[in-house]
Amino acid sequence: MTHDDSDHHHEHDHEHGQHPPSDMELRVKALEFLLVEKGLVDPAALDAIVDHFEHKVGPRNGARVVARAWFDPAYRARLMEDATAAIAELGYVGGQGEHMMAVENTAGAHNMVVCTLCSCYPWPVLGLPPVWYKSAPYRSRAVIDPRGVLADFGVTLPDEIEVRVWDSTAELRYLVIPERPAGTEALSEDQLAALVTRDGMIGTARL
Amino acid sequence: MSAPDPLKLPGLPRDAEGPVFAEPWQAQAFALTVQLHERGAFAWSEWAEALSDQLKAAGPQDDGSRYYEHWLAALEQLVTAKQLAGAGALRDRRHAWEAAYLRTPHGKPVTL
Incomplete structure (x- = not known):
């Protein structure tokens, strides 16, 4: 899944360093x-200001990806592959x-994303x-x-559902594909996208 | 000193609810500016003028997509003019962070 790595990227891999952020960052x-x-x-206080606008960067992008995956099996296959x-x-x-990796919730498994080292996030x-x-906690x-943690978010999972935790890095970030809610067969792709929440795609909520 | 109203800044990318950002660093730059003003580092009129100077320098053909690049340049200019931080210190720190990324192994936290 890393076949589209640029040469540049390989160079850094070779040096075991990380790709630096942009000049602006x-x-x-x-x-x-x-x-x-x-x-x-x-x-x-800076965090508080940024937090106030947190939903203002690319708010619906991930929801569109999830809705397309629910709607179009061929897209879902490509998403899971690369x-x-x-x-x-x-x-x-x-x-x-x-790089992005999609991890899919199923009847038997729930996925949740964290970055234990810092706050890598697929913005x-x-x-x-x-x-x-x-936050550290x-x-x-x-x-x-x-x-x-899930219980703190109001999500209680039965013991038979496995919880998989994915630790993000600077190079690999995860998108949780929630299970498509029951009874949504007749919905359009746009209507499906409206059901997808941010926390659902981090894995701290179920849809 | 009047309360800042970022929404009145000409050209600010926004929707009905307020400013929108294309990337997280833009929100950071925005938050830094608002807080420096709130803590009295500069008057909002001084900020508006610094930003306006940068936008004017960009020229009329600038389509707004680089708005926050101009914002950041204006903030750096005002911060150094007010001697809140030196231009050299900013440059050194920027390069130190870049070097820290390049030398830090994958999966490890980046520190100076």
Whole structure:
């Protein structure tokens, strides 16, 4: 699934380094860290402002991907085979060229995504990460006690459903494909997309 | 000092509910600006002028897709003019982060 890696990417793989963010991202990061160090801005207050707009980046992109997968079995097959390419088919590209992997909820398995190290997040499909996704408690507990975390989100899964936790990296990010709700056979693709929530695609909600 | 109203800035990408961002760094730059103003680092009129200067320099053929690039340039310019951070320090820090990404193995946290 990494056959479309650019040479550039391989170079970094070879050096065992990570692909650096864009010039803009690096400059914002530099500004933010320097201003935080000088006590001129408060990181928690910055988060609060960003959080207020978190749904404003690419809010429906991921929902369109999920709806297409439910609607079109051939698309679903391509998505499961190579999510990066299938998502790009719908025109959603961006970020630092990280690869996407789609993980599908089934009657027997529930998927949940975390980034234990930092807050890697597939923003071209999901928008800005919610503050809880970046919080230390979520990042540490999601792996150790995923059922407990899900319970905090109001999701109780029967023991026979396996919970799979996927830890994102700078290079590989995950999109949860929720189960298509029952009784939606007659809905159009647009109507299906309206049912898909952000948390459903992170795996902290069931549809 | 009047309350900032980012929505009145000319050319701001927005929908009915407020500003929209194409990438997370744009929201970060937006939040930094709003908070620096709220904490008294500069007047909103100073910010509006700094941004307007950058947008004017971009010329009339600029289609708005690079709005936040101009925003970031304006913020860097104002922050250095106000001596909140030095231009050299910003540049050094930017390069330090880039180097940190390049030397940090996959799957490890990036730190300076």
